Amino acid sequence: MTAERSDTPPEASSDGASIKTPLYQGSTQYQHWRFSPEQLQRTRLALNDAAVAAICNTFEAESPGSSSDIQFLTSEEEHLLVKLYITKISQLCGHFRFPEEVEATAVSYLKRFYLKNTVMDWHPKNVMLTALFLATKTTNHPISVEAYTSNIPKTTPSDVLDLEFLVAQSLAFEFVVWHAHRALWGLWLDNLPDPPSRDVLQQAYDAALRHVRTSRITDAELVYTPSQIALACMSLAQPNLAAAWARSKGVEPIEAIKQMILQDGNIPSVEVVREIDRRLKLCKNPEKVVGSTAYVAKKEKDAKEATEKRARKAEEVRKAIEEGDPFGDELNDEAMAIATLDDDD
Numbered sequence: 001m002t003a004e005r006s007d008t009p010p011e012a013s014s015d016g017a018s019i020k021t022p023l024y025q026g027s028t029q030y031q032h033w034r035f036s037p038e039q040l041q042r043t044r045l046a047l048n049d050a051a052v053a054a055i056c057n058t059f060e061a062e063s064p065g066s067s068s069d070i071q072f073l074t075s076e077e078e079h080l081l082v083k084l085y086i087t088k089i090s091q092l093c094g095h096f097r098f099p100e101e102v103e104a105t106a107v108s109y110l111k112r113f114y115l116k117n118t119v120m121d122w123h124p125k126n127v128m129l130t131a132l133f134l135a136t137k138t139t140n141h142p143i144s145v146e147a148y149t150s151n152i153p154k155t156t157p158s159d160v161l162d163l164e165f166l167v168a169q170s171l172a173f174e175f176v177v178w179h180a181h182r183a184l185w186g187l188w189l190d191n192l193p194d195p196p197s198r199d200v201l202q203q204a205y206d207a208a209l210r211h212v213r214t215s216r217i218t219d220a221e222l223v224y225t226p227s228q229i230a231l232a233c234m235s236l237a238q239p240n241l242a243a244a245w246a247r248s249k250g251v252e253p254i255e256a257i258k259q260m261i262l263q264d265g266n267i268p269s270v271e272v273v274r275e276i277d278r279r280l281k282l283c284k285n286p287e288k289v290v291g292s293t294a295y296v297a298k299k300e301k302d303a304k305e306a307t308e309k310r311a312r313k314a315e316e317v318r319k320a321i322e323e324g325d326p327f328g329d330e331l332n333d334e335a336m337a338i339a340t341l342d343d344d345d
Contacts, residue, residue, distance in 0.1 A: 024225065028174040029174075032226075037219065046208050047115075048078060051120045052072045055283060059286065066178065070121070070283050073283060080276060081274055082110065082124050084270075084273045087217065089103060089106045089107055089110065092132060092152070100139060103135075104179050104180075104181060105135040106132040108130045109167065110175045111221070116170040119280065120295055122281070127167060129160050130163040133160050134164060134168065146221075159283075180254075181212050181230075183230035184227075184234065184253065186230075200238075200241075203238075207236075207237035209239035210237075211232075211233035211236045212233045213234065214258075214261055214265035218261060224257055231254070232253050235253040235258060303306065
């Protein structure tokens with residue numbers, strides 16, 4: 001048994017009235033950003049394989065045989081690099097004194113971005129900075145890009161803004177995130193049959209919140225619901241208190257979450273990640289490296305395709321005007337529908 005209802009549609013009550021679906025189950029997070037551990041592994045492997053193949057082709061086009069000497073990153077190494085930059089978000093939020101909501105949201109954005117992209121295309125340092133800046137806006141704690149970047153060494157406004165649309169697009173413009181720290185707050189406010197003293201409850205909450213923050217380094221939020229994570233963190237902090245709350249609700253803490261937090265909530269070794277980052281410089285997609293031959297060629301190709309697309313569109317408009325139909329079939333169909341309604345009247 002879990003701390004959340006099963007994935008079932010709304011049912012009718014005995015008097016015929018429908019039972020409302022909980023708000024979380026209607027969210028984009030519930031519908032689009034929940035996976036099994038196996039699905040996450042397959043997704044990351046597929047992204048890694050596709051990136052390696054594409055980069056190999058680019059290298060070979062420039063210099064046949066050149067890709068054979070490159071040691072590409074594995075999906076596990078990519079994931080380690082992303083995990084390290086998750087911890088950088090926390091450091092920056094401490095520097096700027098951003099609230100918990102900003103930090104948690106930026107972490108979610110970074111994780112979601114790399115379920116659609118690879119670090120061999122987009123380095124997590126740049127994506128992390130953009131994800132955090134975007135999170136300040138979507139959580140209603142905005143900061144000007146100038147004030148933001150001026151406090152980060154070797155960072156300019158363009159470093160952040162150039163990737164903002166890409167990040168938003170990778171998130172499918174789904175910016176609202178449901179967080180475990182809010183669920184924990186709700187659990188703390190809830191009434192227990194035999195509540196402990198205020199001091200004991202506060203100590204349990206503070207310890208559980210530390211576990212919630214550790215859980216952000218893991219995949220927990222991509223697999224489990226916020227309330228499940230909150231209950232697991234409370235169980236890690238104060239097992240008896242969590243068990244009492246769970247009994248009062250008829251649920252059980254999720255042991256798998258506790259194990260995930262304990263096993264995967266460690267900050268990656270800086271030395272290990274530094275070696276990964278060194279290799280990344282050698283296997284980064286050259287089409288994303290400003291000034292490289294592949295980058296210039298890709299830009300020229302994109303510009304040519306954009307010009308051809310505009311020319312085709314202009315030609316379609318010209319023909320439509322010549323035929324006395326400047327609006328196209330779509331508006332004509334709508335006009336016919338309106339005319340039919342008028343005839344019926």
